[in-house]
Every structure is written in C-alpha cells, then in structure tokens.
Amino acid sequence: MSARKVLAASLLLAAVQLATSTPVTATPPPPAPFTPAGGLGTNGTPPVYHPLSDFDFQSMNLALNQEWIELDLFHHGLAQFSVEEFEAAGIDAEDRFLIEFMADQEVGHATMITNILGPNAAKPCNYTYPFTTVREFVDFCQKLTRFGESGVYGFLEHLDSRPSAELLLQSITTEARQQMIFRQFEGLFPMPIWFTPGITQSMAWTLLSPYIVSCPAENPHIVFQNFPALNIVNGPSAIPLINSSLEGNSTLPAITHNRSIPLSTPGLQVDLTWELPGKITGYNDSYTTNTSAGPAQFVAWISQLNTTYTPLFNINGTSGSTLQPNGTIFGPGSNALVNGTVFIAVTDNNTFVTPFNLSEINQHIVAGPAMYMAG
Ligand SMILES: *[C@@H]1O[C@H](CO)[C@@H](O)[C@H](O)[C@H]1NC(C)=O
Ligand SMILES: *[C@@H]1O[C@H](CO)[C@@H](O)[C@H](O)[C@H]1NC(C)=O
Ligand SMILES: *[C@@H]1O[C@H](CO)[C@@H](O)[C@H](O)[C@H]1NC(C)=O
Ligand SMILES: *[C@@H]1O[C@H](CO)[C@@H](O)[C@H](O)[C@H]1NC(C)=O
Ligand SMILES: *[C@@H]1O[C@H](CO)[C@@H](O)[C@H](O)[C@H]1NC(C)=O
Numbered sequence: 202m203s204a205r206k207v208l209a210a211s212l213l214l215a216a217v218q219l220a221t222s223t224p225v226t227a228t229p230p231p232p233a234p235f236t237p238a239g240g241l242g243t244n245g246t247p248p249v250y251h252p253l254s255d256f257d258f259q260s261m262n263l264a265l266n267q268e269w270i271e272l273d274l275f276h277h278g279l280a281q282f283s284v285e286e287f288e289a290a291g292i293d294a295e296d297r298f299l300i301e302f303m304a305d306q307e308v309g310h311a312t313m314i315t316n317i318l319g320p321n322a323a324k325p326c327n328y329t330y331p332f333t334t335v336r337e338f339v340d341f342c343q344k345l346t347r348f349g350e351s352g353v354y355g356f357l358e359h360l361d362s363r364p365s366a367e368l369l370l371q372s373i374t375t376e377a378r379q380q381m382i383f384r385q386f387e388g389l390f391p392m393p394i395w396f397t398p399g400i401t402q403s404m405a406w407t408l409l410s411p412y413i414v415s416c417p418a419e420n421p422h423i424v425f426q427n428f429p430a431l432n433i434v435n436g437p438s439a440i441p442l443i444n445s446s447l448e449g450n451s452t453l454p455a456i457t458h459n460r461s462i463p464l465s466t467p468g469l470q471v472d473l474t475w476e477l478p479g480k481i482t483g484y485n486d487s488y489t490t491n492t493s494a495g496p497a498q499f500v501a502w503i504s505q506l507n508t509t510y511t512p513l514f515n516i517n518g519t520s521g522s523t524l525q526p527n528g529t530i531f532g533p534g535s536n537a538l539v540n541g542t543v544f545i546a547v548t549d550n551n552t553f554v555t556p557f558n559l560s561e562i563n564q565h566i567v568a569g570p571a572m573y574m575a576g
C-alpha cells in the first residue's frame with residue numbers, strides 16, 4: 202500500500218471512529234435527583250392507556266366479562282334472598298351494605314376497563330347461577346372472585362401496555378379484598394396462603410364461561426381455550442352452616458376463625474370425573490371445549506407460587522383419583538403449599554412451570570381447572 206493510501210485509510214478510519222463514537226461520548230442527561238436509572242415508562246413520556254396488541258385486548262376483554270358477572274352476581278344475591286335468610290346465615294344489614302358497595306366497585310372496574318378498550322368492549326350479559334341458599338351464594342362469590350383475581354394475575358405482567366396494567370392492578374387489588382371478605386362471611390380463615398396464585402386466561406375462561414347464558418351480538422368473540430370441565434366428586438365444602446360456640450368449629454361470619462377441623466388434609470383421596478372435549482359451552486352456545494393433551498396422567502395443583510403434580514390413579518375413561526399433596530412452600534415450618542381455595546387440573550404430563558410461564562401448561566391440560574377447598 203502506498204503512503205498516500207495508508208494516510209487516506211487512516212483518515213477514513215479516524216472519521217468513522219469520530220462518527221460512531223460521537224453519540225457514545227455525548228454527555229448523557231444528568232439523572233433526575235433521587236431517581237435510579239432503569240425502569241419502564243419512567244422517562245417522562247405521557248402514558249397511553251390503550252391495548253397495544255391483540256393479547257392486551259383479549260386479556261382485558263376477558264377481565265371485563267368477569268367484572269360484569271361480578272356486578273350482576275352481587276345484585277342478584279342481594280335480591281334473591283330475604284332478610285331472614287341472610288340473618289340466619291349470620292349476614293346482617295351492614296354486611297349486606299358491604300356486598301352492595303362491592304357491586305358499586307364493579308361498576309367502577311367495568312367503566313375503567315371499558316374506557317381502556319373503547320367502543321368494542323364487551324357489554325353486560327345474562328347469567329345463570331348455581332346457588333339456592335345464602336351459604337351457597339357466599340361460597341360461589343368466594344370462588345368466582347378467586348378465579349377473577351387469579352385470572353388477572355396470570356396475564357397482568359405479560360401485557361404490552363404497562364399503563365393499562367397499572368390501572369388493572371389497582372382494580373384487582375380491590376377485588377382481592379372482596380375475595381377475602383367472602384371467605385370471612387363463610388366463617389373461613391381469611392387468608393390461609395402466603396402468595397395468591399395466577400392462572401392462565403384459558404383457565405379463567407373455562408371457569409367463567411358456564412355461567413354466561415347470552416351476550417349482545419356485538420360482544421367480541423373470546424379467543425381463549427375452553428378446556429373440558431373437571432368435577433371433584435368428593436370435594437371438601439365450606440357450605441354447611443355450623444353455629445357452634447365450641448372453639449374452632451363455627452362457620453358463622455367472623456374476621457377469622459381458627460379451624461380446628463380442617464376442610465381437608467394432605468393425603469386425602471380426591472375422586473375426579475371430567476368431560477370429553479367437543480362440548481358446547483359459553484354464551485349463546487358459541488364456544489366448544491377443546492384439549493390438545495394426551496392421556497390423563499397427573500393432577501396439577503396450582504397454588505401459591507407453585508404448580509405441584511400428583512399422580513392420577515384408578516384411571517377409568519374419564520374418571521380417576523389422586524391424593525391431596527403434602528408439603529410446604531419454603532420447607533419445614535413454612536406455609537402449606539395447598540391451603541385455601543386452590544386450582545386443580547388433570548394433565549398429560551408433569552411439566553415444570555413457574556408463575557411467569559404457567560401458560561406452558563395449557564397444552565397439557567386434559568380437563569379443568571376445578572376449584573378445591575383445602576386446609
Ligand atoms: C348461633 O347460636 C347462638 C347461641 O346458641 C344464638 O344466640 C345465635 O342466634 C345463633 N346464630 C345464628 C345465626 O343462628
Ligand atoms: C337477556 O335475557 C332477556 C330475557 O330473556 C332477553 O330479552 C335479552 O335479549 C337477553 N340479553 C342478552 C344480551 O342476551
Ligand atoms: C345471544 O342471544 C341473545 C338472545 O337471543 C341475542 O339477543 C344475542 O344477539 C345473541 N348473541 C350472540 C353473540 O349471538
Ligand atoms: C362441630 O360441629 C359439629 C356440628 O354441629 C359437631 O358434630 C361437632 O361435634 C363439633 N365439633 C367440635 C370440636 O366443636
Ligand atoms: C389458633 O391456632 C394457632 C395455630 O394452630 C394456635 O397457636 C393458637 O393458639 C390458636 N388460637 C386459638 C384462640 O385457638
């Protein structure tokens with residue numbers, strides 16, 4: 202190479218270095234006082250409260266359907282039963298006002314999600330309910346708010362729209378309090394867990410869809426999967442009303458009761474039956490249950506931070522049994538892994554999942570989830 206060419210090449214190299222290094226050596230804006238670097242949406246850009254993807258729209262529209270049924274349910278229960286029936290279950294006038302206030306909260310939550318979603322947001326529907334007594338109403342509310350709350354925790358951290366996630370978070374933490382209050386109305390220990398689990402949208406939709414009879418034609422079709430239904434044949438129940446002054450036995454409303462007689466304990470045999478796929482479900486008969494899983498082999502217990510599998514035995518067609526698992530979340534002396542209202546599903550494999558990749562289990566679900574009362 203000639204001296205001139207070497208000079209030209211080194212000048213070019215210097216120019217390139219100058220051009221590429223300029224942004225790097227530019228002085229970054231000084232950090233705002235008391236503000237650590239990092240975080241999402243912290244740079245002063247005005248937040249926009251809109252879905253940013255179909256994932257966002259579908260997830261929040263599912264949550265909106267949940268808010269609408271809660272609004273209807275709380276009003277429906279208050280209207281269905283007489284004052285005498287409520288009083289006999291220990292639910293007095295002030296308790297009933299609290300349920301009425303929860304219905305008002307649902308108006309607020311539905312308004313908020315509708316504002317995020319815009320004109321295509323789901324409208325209220327007609328519903329059907331599985332209760333004929335006050336105790337059954339309260340038990341249903343306790344379970345419906347549990348899968349409503351867990352259904353949002355399952356997708357909240359996956360939303361593209363962080364501003365929308367913020368608003369949804371502020372509604373779902375309120376709903377968490379409703380769930381606890383319904384446990385208290387049932388005379389149960391209010392919060393027997395250290396962590397509230399999330400479930401996938403398909404699990405939430407599977408649990409919700411049987412109670413929606415018909416919806417306005419313009420309601421957006423819900424794309425999530427409807428899994429075949431799972432039934433717990435011998436499920437522990439908190440419904441019988443026991444008015445016992447003996448310590449640890451009352452199921453009358455209270456801030457908390459020590460349950461000296463647990464609803465269920467580890468090692469209990471749980472008998473299950475489930476449906477085959479292809480059943481019509483959901484509003485206006487416009488959904489069909491589906492599974493992509495192979496033969497049933499395990500039961501997944503979704504509780505706390507953990508999905509725990511127990512073997513399914515006595516498998517005969519669409520029935521089988523399993524044992525309630527033992528174990529604690531962080532080893533001896535810590536909180537029982539399965540305590541309170543937990544989700545169980547029949548699966549074809551014991552695929553290891555953690556809270557942020559729980560949706561990896563969807564493809565393995567044979568049937569469910571169902572809600573199991575433990576502890
Ligand atoms: C529960 O039992 C106590 C004592 O027997 C009685 O005073 C009370 O009215 C009962 N409450 C309900 C809701 O049945
Ligand atoms: C709800 O039910 C009523 C009474 O059967 C019916 O007139 C109405 O069309 C239904 N609404 C929807 C949205 O399905
Ligand atoms: C569902 O049925 C109701 C009542 O017949 C009807 O008004 C509504 O348009 C239907 N909705 C859908 C999504 O087909
Ligand atoms: C709990 O209440 C039930 C039903 O009244 C009764 O059979 C049982 O003996 C009571 N047990 C205790 C420990 O209070
Ligand atoms: C409640 O249960 C805890 C744990 O079993 C026990 O330590 C406590 O003494 C009980 N308290 C009452 C009032 O029963």
Ligand SMILES: *[C@@H]1O[C@H](CO)[C@@H](O)[C@H](O)[C@H]1NC(C)=O
Binds near residue numbers: 467468527528
């Ligand atoms: C559950 O684990 C505890 C502690 O290891 C043990 O004492 C108990 O016997 C176990 N229960 C069952 C039903 O396996």
Ligand SMILES: *[C@@H]1O[C@H](CO)[C@@H](O)[C@H](O)[C@H]1NC(C)=O
Binds near residue numbers: 478490491
């Ligand atoms: C389940 O969904 C798949 C994919 O959409 C479809 O091919 C299959 O026919 C469905 N099965 C049933 C039982 O509807």
Ligand SMILES: *[C@@H]1O[C@H](CO)[C@@H](O)[C@H](O)[C@H]1NC(C)=O
Binds near residue numbers: 517518
């Ligand atoms: C399996 O189920 C069928 C139909 O319900 C029943 O006739 C049969 O006895 C069952 N087999 C066993 C081994 O339990």
Ligand SMILES: *[C@@H]1O[C@H](CO)[C@@H](O)[C@H](O)[C@H]1NC(C)=O
Binds near residue numbers: 531
């Ligand atoms: C439950 O999940 C937590 C968090 O991932 C983990 O640390 C713990 O070991 C798990 N407990 C069991 C019994 O699997």
Ligand SMILES: *[C@@H]1O[C@H](CO)[C@@H](O)[C@H](O)[C@H]1NC(C)=O
Binds near residue numbers: 537540
């Ligand atoms: C399970 O929940 C009950 C309340 O229903 C609570 O008293 C108990 O401490 C919990 N068990 C464990 C091991 O955390």
Ligand SMILES: *[C@@H]1O[C@H](CO)[C@@H](O)[C@H](O)[C@H]1NC(C)=O
Binds near residue numbers: 550551552553
């Ligand atoms: C089943 O789960 C095991 C882990 O428990 C995993 O190694 C295996 O790949 C899974 N099989 C399928 C078909 O997902």
Ligand SMILES: *[C@@H]1O[C@H](CO)[C@@H](O)[C@H](O)[C@H]1NC(C)=O
Binds near residue numbers: 552
């Ligand atoms: C889920 O995430 C955990 C790590 O938290 C990983 O070990 C596991 O393999 C993942 N499961 C699947 C099915 O991808």
